[in-house]
Amino acid sequence: MRVNIFQNVPLVKPSFFQKLFKQLPIENSVIELNNLLAIYPISEISKKRVAEIEKRYQIILKDEFKLNLEEFYAVYLNHCLEEGNLKDEDFDNLNHLRLILSLNDSTAKELHHKIGEIVYKNFFEKAIANGRLIRREEDFLEKIENDLELPKQTVNRISNDVKMGFIHNYANNIIRDLELTPNKEQELQNIAESFRIDLKFDKETTEKLARLHLYWKLQNLPLPTVSCNIEIQKSELCYFKIDSAQWHELKNYKHKPVDYNSNVKELKRFYLNTQKTNNTVYTKYIDSGSLYLTNKRIIFIGRNKNLNIRFEKILRLTPQSNGIEIDKETIKSVFIKIYNQADEFSLILDRLIKQIK
Template sequence: MSIFTPKKSKKPSFIDKILKRTPKENAIIEINNLFVENEDDLIKINLGHIQEIANRYKIKLNKKFKPLRFELFRKYIHHCLEDQVIDENEVNTIQHLKELLYLTDAEVKHMLDFETKKIFDREVKVAVSDGKLTQDEKDKLEILKKNLLLTDETAKDILKSNSNKILKDFIDNAISDERLSDEEFEKMNEISQSLGIEPNLDAKTKQNLERYRLYWTIENGELPVYANPPINIQKSENLYFMGHVNWQEQRRVTKRINYGGPTARIKIAKGVYYRMGSIAAKAVSEDVWKVIDSGNLYLTNKRLIFMGSKGNKTIRLNKILDIIPYKNGVDIQKDAGKSPFLEFSTNVDIFSMMLVRLIDEL
């Protein structure tokens, strides 16, 4: 397959004909066609040939047609990389074309790095797509790295970047339901170990992983038990949760006084009136939540234990009819007596899930 494509010279415009000018674009077209004629051995073209064309068109090639010069160079790079190998002869030709096309070392390096990284990146994506990197795949990537003349650091960065993405995508998908199962947790560790990376997670994501792992455990596994409860509980009890809460109960309070009955006003002075008539006062009241006490709450497999600054309270789990979780606490519906609202500052979700699980298992 040919590296370069022959091009026809641009015809002079009407003005060019009048001024007897030749389109200067034909200079780079002639150089392109010179490359076509010698693409089997581009080393045969010397700088004198290029300079002769530039002089004929009265141009400074190092300042003209840069995109077109880049394109010629890029075509040869693509040809070199068709077999994913850059051999010694191709390296020499690349250096020769750099001089013929007036390219700098930095420009050549940038273009070569871009194309070789793109190939290596593509092969790495295929290798790690299943979340595994076998020894055979490692060996092939090592050979490819050497054939593409990539540095160890560059190859390592490309591998790490793709591996991190595979692991992150797996984690994002695993916790999309806000749960992290045993199987998903093990798979996450397998991917991490096989690809030789540690999950690159921010603090919030790590916290979410731990919480979603606990969610799944609460719903499907063995509930975590406090080995040394800080309070005395029965031998048949296990302590599963403890935290600080405000114990609230509903209290009826008077919000305002309404006055009823026929009335009339008589002015006796500027801004002063007598209110005359029959007046009947009526209190308007409503139930509001009021903090009764603050203290520590303990959840066992049999009861809720509250130890506050003003006293202790106990609710047996089999006396709970329903619970209504909120962002800031849980409304406990009892079968008798006042039903409290337990106000939490943190972990209301963990408490609610554990309580539901324990009630269901009664």
């Protein structure tokens, strides 16, 4: 059953002066051609019937309505390609349509390329929707390429753009979800292998994926211990050490006694997206020194003063781009300033606190 691609359109009524001078609205010529396409199968519309329209309106359609004729051809071509497959009947109808519309070979070829690019890209996106490009889909895409005589350069560009777009979208979803598991890392590799391309990301994406890889390890794998050059209890293990840290006390802090409250996703989101700027302005500098994190407490060994915060006294962690605010069961809560590795310190601290809560 033939599908009506074109729809009947009512003719434009002549204006007062057109009636007075017995003139036909010129736009009705292309409307009549549209209605022929809407009523009759393309193969039944002769060049003579188109010529009759031109004679009645005393115009040459290809000169007056070139873009409309090209649109008729493009609409039909796009319809033929809805299933990505041009049949012999389609080729015959397209050739006949080209004839009655007086389209030259170069114009038809250009339209094939324009429509073909859109159609080929759409089918390519569907072919790799599951992250794999199998041989059957490659054969299907190759047939579309050949039917439309798409330039190899165009095909290669579309292929590369669609594949890289899929992989970048997959990576961006990982970053948005803040979770890079080993399974997701392996899937990235599997996608790239199926597409036969190298995994390449911009500097920002590469750095964020690397940070998420580290965050997953800090959350899920056994924490590695580090050597500690200070005296700690026999039951203590040290998991973090940095020699350049600062201890600040928060000014004008209103203590609110609550249970420990921290969302690890919020910690990750903050440190993944923040810039390295000092945005903590409401603190009082106390001392500089070395920072240690054990399975029981935070230890700060300063030049003039020391600080010891046990995990059960911590109520809340608030991330800052250059450190972490620690609310505790005293009026004087603190800000630990770390120039590097603030995210690692905060994630390890959050994990250790939750283990004892």
